[in-house]
Amino acid sequence: MTKTILITGSTDGIGKLAALKLAEAGHRVYLHGRDADKLNRVIAEVKAVSTGAAVDNIDGSVADFSDLNAVRHMAVEVSEKLSKLDVLINNAGIYTTASAMTKDGLDVRFVVNYLAPYELTNALLPLLKKTNKARIVNLSSAAQAPISYKAFAGNEHLNDKEAYAQSKLALTMWSMDLADTVAGNSISVIAVNPGSLLNTKMVDAAYGQYWSSADKGANILAELAISDEFADDTGKYFDNDIKDGAHGDARGEFGQPHADALNKEAITALKRQTQAVLKSIST
Numbered sequence: 001m002t003k004t005i006l007i008t009g010s011t012d013g014i015g016k017l018a019a020l021k022l023a024e025a026g027h028r029v030y031l032h033g034r035d036a037d038k039l040n041r042v043i044a045e046v047k048a049v050s051t052g053a054a055v056d057n058i059d060g061s062v063a064d065f066s067d068l069n070a071v072r073h074m075a076v077e078v079s080e081k082l083s084k085l086d087v088l089i090n091n092a093g094i095y096t097t098a099s100a101m102t103k104d105g106l107d108v109r110f111v112v113n114y115l116a117p118y119e120l121t122n123a124l125l126p127l128l129k130k131t132n133k134a135r136i137v138n139l140s141s142a143a144q145a146p147i148s149y150k151a152f153a154g155n156e157h158l159n160d161k162e163a164y165a166q167s168k169l170a171l172t173m174w175s176m177d178l179a180d181t182v183a184g185n186s187i188s189v190i191a192v193n194p195g196s197l198l199n200t201k202m203v204d205a206a207y208g209q210y211w212s213s214a215d216k217g218a219n220i221l222a223e224l225a226i227s228d229e230f231a232d233d234t235g236k237y238f239d240n241d242i243k244d245g246a247h248g249d250a251r252g253e254f255g256q257p258h259a260d261a262l263n264k265e266a267i268t269a270l271k272r273q274t275q276a277v278l279k280s281i282s283t
Contacts, residue, residue, distance in 0.1 A: 002052065004085055004131075005225055006030040006078065006124075008065070008117070009092030011042045014194055017218030018089065019046050022225065026052040030082065031060035032074070032092065065092050065116035066102045068281065075123035085127035087225045089137045090117035090171075095164045104281040105154040113167035118174060118274065125182070133186050133231060136178070137224045140191040142241055144169035144258035149273050153280070172237065172261040173270050179235030188234035190224055191257065193241060216240065220251060237261065 005022055009015040011033030023029045023046045031046065033039035039060050047058045059081060063074035078085075094112045102111050121136060128134040145165035150156035158166065175191035182189065194217030220240045224230050239255035260266040 002027055003087055003226060004028045004030065004057075004082060005087040005089065006032070006082075006085055007089040007091055007221075008032045008120070010060075011035070011038045013091075014214050014217035014221060015089070015091040016042055017214055018091070018221040018225070020049055021218060021222045023047075023050040023058060025222075025226070026050075027226065028057040030078065031058070032063060033060065034062065034064050036062045065112045066094075066108050068104075068111065068115060068119055068278075071116045071119050072123060075120055078124060079127060082127060084130040085124060085134065086131045087135045087137070088121060088124060088128065089139075089221055089225060090121065091137075091139045091221065092116065093139055096160050100157075100160075100163070101154065106277070106281070107151060107154065107158060107163050107167075109158075109160075109163035109167040110152055110170065113164070114170040114174065115274070115278070117171065119278075121178070125185075125187075128182075128187050129185050133188070135225060135230075136175075136182075136187060136189045137221060138171055138175045138189065138191045139221075140172045140175070140193050140237065140257065141165070141168040142193045142239070144172060144261070146258075146260060147270065147273075149269075152273055153277055169258050169260060170270060170274075172257045173267050174274075175237075176235055176257075176261050177267045177271065183234070188230075188232070190230065190233060190236055190238055191261075192220060192224060192238040193252075194218075194220055216251075223251075 005027050007015050007019050010019045010031040019029045039062055043058055043060050061074045061077050063070040097108055102108050143165040147166045147170055148156055151158045172191045175189050179189035236254050237257040240252035
């Protein structure tokens, strides 16, 4: 059955590769990127490999995820263009950046990696509820670290590694809570570490080396999105790294995220701080 799938950050890296794989399999893919020209080029690439009726339904939106108003505008645009949404893959992310702070005075990693998918997903829940057994796939990471709420509120500076790891834990904690929140609506939520040091531009900019192919990450995104194998999995963390410590293209398995992602008190604190930050930048 053809599914309608939205992938954020899909003009490059594993997001783009997953879009190509899913379109080639006959699904309707809705893309997202920051640059309109690049987005249009990738839409054309995805259309070129699309099969079936999906070829006429490949579309996308431009939004800078460091600006939450742009994220909200994108949600409105998506809701106007799509009648339903079967799968939302929150793939967009950032590690290194020339400007660490957003116009609202927040660390860009917390905004792009956590607050943007938080806002987008909540705005698109009505679309997800219109389909049977919708799925939300959130891109976590092997890098997860306890959150400094001073840094989260923009009152403490973190280096790239710290900001990235803390933002990814925030996303993972929210994913576990979201799974409980939407449980009665036939929506599943999975957080996934797509694999450490995949061969992508983001990894190259951050580390200058890679362990595994970008296809490894794209493959697991596509499988989590459409495979019957994961139809009944929710509130789980998929670790696509090999458990024995080796590195390669073999698929991982469900595992344990950082302890805070399973700690109800820690999640409650995150929810409280999230609302406080969102309120502070909306006034």
